[in-house]
Amino acid sequence: MVSFFKFNMAKISGKAACQLAKYGPGSGGTYPGHVFTKIAGQEAIPQLASDLKLGSVLITGTNGKTTTTTLLIKLMSKDIQIRRSYENNILNSIVTALLSQKGDLGIFEYGIRNLTYGIPDTVQRLINPIGVVYTTISQEHTQVAGVKNPFEDYYKAKKLLSQGMEKGAIVTNCDDPRTALIGLDKENDVEVNYYGIETDAIEDIGDNTIECPKCGKQLNYSHFYLNHRGIYTCECGFKRPEPNVKLTGVEFGSDKWILDIEGDLLNYFANKNVKFNLKLNVPPFGFHNIYNTLASITAYATFTPKPENIESTVKDIFNNLDMSFIPPGRFEVVDIGGKFVGLGQGDNGDALKINAMFMKQFIDAPFEFIYTTPDENEEEIFNDHFEVIKSMNPDHVIVVPGRQSIEKAEEYYNIIKEEYPDAEFYPLSYEEMDVRIEKLNELARNSDYKYVIMTGCGEEQAMWEEIKKKMINR
Ligand SMILES: [Zn+2]
Numbered sequence: 001m002v003s004f005f006k007f008n009m010a011k012i013s014g015k016a017a018c019q020l021a022k023y024g025p026g027s028g029g030t031y032p033g034h035v036f037t038k039i040a041g042q043e044a045i046p047q048l049a050s051d052l053k054l055g056s057v058l059i060t061g062t063n064g065k066t067t068t069t070t071l072l073i074k075l076m077s078k079d080i081q082i083r084r085s086y087e088n089n090i091l092n093s094i095v096t097a098l099l100s101q102k103g104d105l106g107i108f109e110y111g112i113r114n115l116t117y118g119i120p121d122t123v124q125r126l127i128n129p130i131g132v133v134y135t136t137i138s139q140e141h142t143q144v145a146g147v148k149n150p151f152e153d154y155y156k157a158k159k160l161l162s163q164g165m166e167k168g169a170i171v172t173n174c175d176d177p178r179t180a181l182i183g184l185d186k187e188n189d190v191e192v193n194y195y196g197i198e199t200d201a202i203e204d205i206g207d208n209t210i211e212c213p214k215c216g217k218q219l220n221y222s223h224f225y226l227n228h229r230g231i232y233t234c235e236c237g238f239k240r241p242e243p244n245v246k247l248t249g250v251e252f253g254s255d256k257w258i259l260d261i262e263g264d265l266l267n268y269f270a271n272k273n274v275k276f277n278l279k280l281n282v283p284p285f286g287f288h289n290i291y292n293t294l295a296s297i298t299a300y301a302t303f304t305p306k307p308e309n310i311e312s313t314v315k316d317i318f319n320n321l322d323m324s325f326i327p328p329g330r331f332e333v334v335d336i337g338g339k340f341v342g343l344g345q346g347d348n349g350d351a352l353k354i355n356a357m358f359m360k361q362f363i364d365a366p367f368e369f370i371y372t373t374p375d376e377n378e379e380e381i382f383n384d385h386f387e388v389i390k391s392m393n394p395d396h397v398i399v400v401p402g403r404q405s406i407e408k409a410e411e412y413y414n415i416i417k418e419e420y421p422d423a424e425f426y427p428l429s430y431e432e433m434d435v436r437i438e439k440l441n442e443l444a445r446n447s448d449y450k451y452v453i454m455t456g457c458g459e460e461q462a463m464w465e466e467i468k469k470k471m472i473n474r
Pocket residue numbers: 212213214215216217234235236237238
């Protein structure tokens with residue numbers, strides 16, 4: 001137990017650091033948290049977290065975390081004042097949000113890359129969340145800081161964020177076998193609210209079967225919605241749980257989509273079941289954002305202290321949504337004077353597939369694929385990426401290194417060349433990022449094709465957001 005004096009000293013110093021951080025240089029996002037933790041110690045964090053009268057909700061997963069967090073914040077802010085942080089992988093950014101903001105509920109994105117650099121079980125113990133929200137789990141970051149990061153460890157790390165929970169609720173995607181199993185394993189300890197798709201209007205192509213996360217055998221799928229998300233069963237008895245919140249119908253229009261969503265779940269604060277029926281008008285934002293929509297609505301309906309508001313709040317937010325909710329650097333399609341360029345981050349196979357499906361809505365003529373490669377030790381990601389490139393079957397391919405290694409990028413290029421003999425390679429260095437950014441912009445802008453998709457690896461803000469700015473501003 002931390003002494004009262006020490007705790008208050010740390011809190012005052014942390015809050016003072018918030019003031020400094022606003023004006024001073026550098027990491028305003030975590031510095032106050034560092035100050036607090038340094039003075040009071042990590043074990044004082046639970047006391048600080050208990051300032052939140054209602055508790056906190058953590059959002060994690062491979063893709064869709066930031067968008068889901070953004071949407072959940074929009075929804076929940078209609079009902080109560082909240083403390084929030086997004087795009088974080090470290091505990092001190094949550095501590096900073098606790099120190100610098102006011103509100104009774106915390107909504108925090110928490111990304112976990114692996115077991116060595118993330119401390120998911122410690123974060124769970126110290127923050128003691130009433131909710132953990134899972135988006136989806138797929139292979140990414142197969143190396144972290146130069147070390148191989150096996151998928152089993154990555155999956156285990158995600159699991160650990162909710163494993164110790166004794167109260168509250170888990171919100172999780174039941175179409176993804178990996179996140180579904182995390183929910184099923186915790187049903188005896190906490191409430192679990194599942195979300196998923198339940199309409200044949202959405203169907204992914206190809207065989208995206210994965211191994212059963214419970215027993216390791218191949219799962220049997222009767223339907224694929226998006227990559228490995230679908231309707232599945234296993235010999236061992238594991239199968240997709242029924243969703244509490246589900247998409248039951250969808251109409252795809254060129255300027256808007258209409259989504260039918262049904263919900264029947266336990267609201268945590270009212271401790272009673274609530275039902276809702278929604279018809280939403282949203283921008284044509286891509287299939288992956290259907291999952292982010294379902295995740296945010298399920299989390300909101302589970303944790304709002306005002307369940308009577310659910311239908312009106314959700315309609316208000318989604319019927320007025322424009323594409324600005326997409327985080328910086330993420331994939332979007334821009335019209336640059338009659339030429340359509342889809343560009344943005346696609347660091348893993350799942351993300352690249354999503355980008356490809358989004359772009360496909362627009363393409364009705366030959367098109368070019370400008371691909372930015374992964375690094376050394378990321379062959380698995382390249383293999384996943386290459387499958388997506390081949391499934392799109394572009395008319396021309398350009399390869400550019402997306403990360404540090406030019407040699408490795410050339411190796412990937414040589415594999416691509418076997419399939420696409422007229423593919424081109426530009427060995428642009430990581431050190432001269434300005435040159436790389438300018439060249440990527442130029443390649444897309446001066447392409448002979450009306451449609452260009454430019455995606456793959458590369459830092460969200462430092463690379464993709466800069467290219468987007470150049471492309472849109474000129
Ligand atoms: Zn199984």
